[in-house]
Amino acid sequence: MNEREFLENYDPRAFEPLAVTVDVVTLTIREGRLKVLLVERGEPPFAGRRALPGGFVRDDDLDNAARRELAEETGLLPRVHLEQLASFGDPGRDPRMRVVSVAYLAFGPSLADPVAGGDAATALWADVDAAGPLAFDHDRILAAGLERARSKLEYTPLATAFVGDEFTISELRSVYAAVWGEDLHAGNFHRKVLSVPGFVESTGATTERSSQRGGPRARLYRAGDARILHPALLRPAREEEVR
Structure with a gap:
């Protein structure tokens, strides 16, 4: 036929x-x-x-x-x-x-x-x-x-769309914490973010007020030019899986 x-x-x-x-x-x-x-x-x-x-x-x-x-x-x-x-x-x-x-x-x-x-x-x-x-x-x-949204935060700079043009690492961490649904260690997160080339870049400025009483004023950053995060910013549970 x-x-x-x-x-x-x-x-x-x-x-x-x-x-x-x-x-x-x-x-x-x-x-x-x-x-x-x-x-x-x-x-x-x-x-x-x-x-x-x-x-x-x-x-x-x-x-x-x-x-x-x-x-x-x-x-x-x-x-x-x-x-x-x-x-x-x-x-x-x-x-x-x-x-x-x-x-x-x-x-x-x-x-x-x-x-x-x-x-x-x-x-x-x-x-x-x-x-x-x-x-x-x-x-x-x-x-x-x-799961797709949480994965996108691991491999892309999507989180920077949820903060201002200038932001602190603490503000960026709050986005990851909300989407991933878990608290994140401040020091470890800060170190990981700054270790990813092109993820964020310093503005050279600081916030008006310190984040903690008596502490230093937080540095301000802006989104970098990276489109893919390498190395990826894995969720704590995923880090355990790949070890």
Whole structure:
């Protein structure tokens, strides 16, 4: 059978229905804590349950569908890097039909308060450690997004986007602590940051006040020109793994 004959005899009813959705893990830091953007579903299935913003792909491509759903359900269209995270296709993940979700990660500073819209009853920023349980398999998607964000801080200078143009090493450490979810030894962190070529560079200035009573004023730094951190700034647990 040639291709023309195949198309003439093709019957789509011979195949199970399949839909594609997008779900977006949007992370930011507020008041020193890592937050995730969630909506409360206003319609079944899982009405009243928290979920990640998302929905069905229509006549747009995947990237635009992710931006559209984020804007429709939360009122946010962050001007941040939006990257494809992973695909999730467990046959039982959606009670309506077979649905494959393409998940995205958005991670940016100074994101606004959300405003619910579309089929979302409410939208809110929630602490990542108190976000679940979420609808569908969104706990699993959130976990994947957290791991991606935490890894990006190991290998890229992304953390410098969450501090001012000039910052102290202590302020940078607070970003890592919030995203990694663990306290970091101040001296060890300081030494590691300064050992990575191009990560940060000194401004030659210091803060107006000392960080501790009677102590010296902290030095100010700015982001360097590195795009990849080498050596990587590994999480304490990961350092133990590679030893």
